[in-house]
Amino acid sequence: MEKPRIATTSLAGCFGCHMSLLDIDARILDLAELVEFHKSPINDIKAFDQHCAVGLIEGGCCNEENVKVLREFRRNCDILVSVGDCAIMGGIPAMRNLVPLEECLQEAYLNGPTVFNPSKRIPNDPEIPLLLEKVYPCHEVVEIDYHLPGCPPPADTLWEALGALLKGNPIELSYELIKYD
Amino acid sequence: MSETLKETVGEVCRSVEFDRSRMIDVVREVQKRYGNVSGEAMELIARELKTHRVEVESVVSFYAFLSEMRQGKVVIRLCNDVIDRMHGADRVLAAFEEELGIRVGETTPDGEITLTTTACIGMSDQAPAALINDVVVNHLSSDLAREIVWELKQHGNPALLVKNLGDGNNASELVSAMVKNNIRHRGAVILSRAATGQGLETALAMTPAEVIRNVKTARLRGRGGAGFPTGMKWEFTRAGSAAERVIVCNADEGEPGTFKDRVILTECPDLMFEGMTIGAYAIGASLGIVYLRAEYAYLKRFLESVLDRRRSEGVLGRGICGLEGFDFDIRIQMGAGAYICGEETALLSSCEGVRGDPKNRPPFPAQKGYLGLPTSVNNVETLCCVARIMEHGPGWFTALGSEQSAGTKLLSISGDCKRSGVYELPLGIPLRELLKLAGAEDAQAIQVGGPSGQMVGPDAFDRTICYDDLSTGGSIMVFGPKRKILEVVDAFLEFFVEESCGYCTPCRVGNVLLKKAVAKLISGKGSQKDLAYLQSLAETVKKTSRCGLGQTSPNPVLSTLENFRSVYEEVLVAGEAGLQHDFELSRAVSQAARIAGRTSAHLHP
């Protein structure tokens, strides 16, 4: 039987959630037995050319490219999981939602106390994706099937959840795996 | 600190004997005299009542009729509930705004007039209606609104706005209101005859236990909404060895579309006080409190006069009806504008002079209620029933109504019907018959029991009004064929968002999310998944909320999902599955595109 494929991406995240996935240590070998990694920063596959069973999303949407990628994931994965607080509710990047976009850019590139920018220009290369007016959690952009909270969710939580999803079992996480204080 | 404020606060606090539990009276009085309760005033009140400023502040910030910000000498509170909007409240509001030159929520620059909106003020049968300070103005139109403003600018005295007095006691000197009773049908129990006092005499000839047994035999259930058996409640309150007990009459009547207690308070106060006195005898209470909603302040002087008369007649006070040792008196506690204070434990909090937060149960009020004393809270109408049960006997009462639901019920009918008003009818009456009486046969939907009740359609018109089928505290709102069901649901949710006390998360946050979810559907951007989400969210809020408000606030959603599913399905989005259609990339990047001076590279999905 063909192995189920999974895809992962980091949108407006810090890669911490991906690091947590790698934190399953030696079990990564078991995982490689179980699944085939498709589009993911782990193997650097850039584009979807096959349908996937599960897509893991780290980070929310802060720019137009994030939206594009997230929509691709929705179209190419049966199950989408928001992994970590940034994907679920915007997280740290969403702190900018309290400040108008123009002021954010000015603070970041012109006025901030640690800024060194002799050109006094805000980067504006056509290659740079346009920012959204605020950072969106993933489920406000596409439908999300599961949310795994945590910053990042512990490796064991990811391992258990992924295992259950791939086997088609209900996700039943013990208290220890979803307790955060 | 200003000397006069200090003196005033001192005087007001002295009038309640520096009793901290009378905080609502104190802040209401300060608000009345100054148009606000300033930080300075809070400081002074706290000092006089030997409490902390934050206690005063938490009260002032909680109630709609109190404010820290100074309001105008005249405050116009226009009802913006769904029934009033159906009758043109939006046009009335626009006229008020234009004529005053301010927006809703603002005060005229000369500090004279404040304009605001409020939930149902108990005048749905004469909507659009507004309170101008304590004065009720009804049947408003935009012309009338302009006239009112013009007049207020001349004399600034709301009392002079009263032109055509209403019927019955509304026309009496102590009420002097334009309010109409709109009594459409007088039933056997309450509205057909005046109080005789016979019920009280009969009761006093029995032992308290016998009185309670009679109320139980009559199978009387609470008329305020929850329908708890009254006799049982009294038995629980009487049990135990407390030296002092309390009976409270719930005259908060906050459920939108309910106005039947208004009519009882105006026309049958003696019957209500009689029932309350019987209750006091039955449970062994010497203190009675009528919790009167702030919107009905125009009835307070009249009710006080009835109490005075009863005292002089010897049916209230010491040794009632010559019965040695039966001492009982009643005071009126004014509310300050909060729907949640109709919930009995929140009501007791409010009587105790704190924020109107519901309390944890157990202990129930019957065990530990007002100031820790065993307390029975009963609705206005329930108490009237008690007086008649004692007068005519329980058999007479059970012969009225249906097998399971004894007696009559006062129903307040409003909305798209020819004859809105109060109907006293036997319980068990089919909805269809009621609609015929009210002239609402073409109704598309009926909201039974107010926003916290349920919405039913024509396939339910043969169901009956009673405790086991369509239960209601009295509110019946009629929606004609042209009304948009989802907009009604949205308006009800707005009400609950406004009125949630904020104590528990499922209700405080859940109602906001419910409203958002309904708004998304109304905008035509919702999918089948959103419907499922709405359903599950509504169930969660219902199951996990702390008190009756949050446990019923999802009912408009749940009952329309069940009974009017097609109105939801008609507005579902047709676009690609899996996307959230209320997220528009072009709108989300428009600011950045303007700042960068270029267009998006990814606009095409």
Ligand SMILES: Cc1cc2nc3c(=O)[nH]c(=O)nc-3n(C[C@H](O)[C@H](O)[C@H](O)COP(=O)(O)O)c2cc1C
């Ligand atoms: C949010 C909420 C609001 C309520 N408002 C009222 C009200 O305005 N009047 C009333 O009599 N009961 C109201 N109730 C019901 C009371 O809690 C209580 O059950 C009732 O006053 C008991 O009297 P009864 O047994 O005679 O009906 C409300 C309940 C809830 C949960």
Ligand code: SF4
């Ligand atoms: S949730 Fe935490 S670890 Fe994951 S991307 Fe956000 S900040 Fe990083």
Ligand code: SF4
């Ligand atoms: S359910 Fe609502 S009104 Fe009741 S305690 Fe919770 S927040 Fe307050």
Ligand code: FES
């Ligand atoms: S007075 Fe407006 S709905 Fe009752």
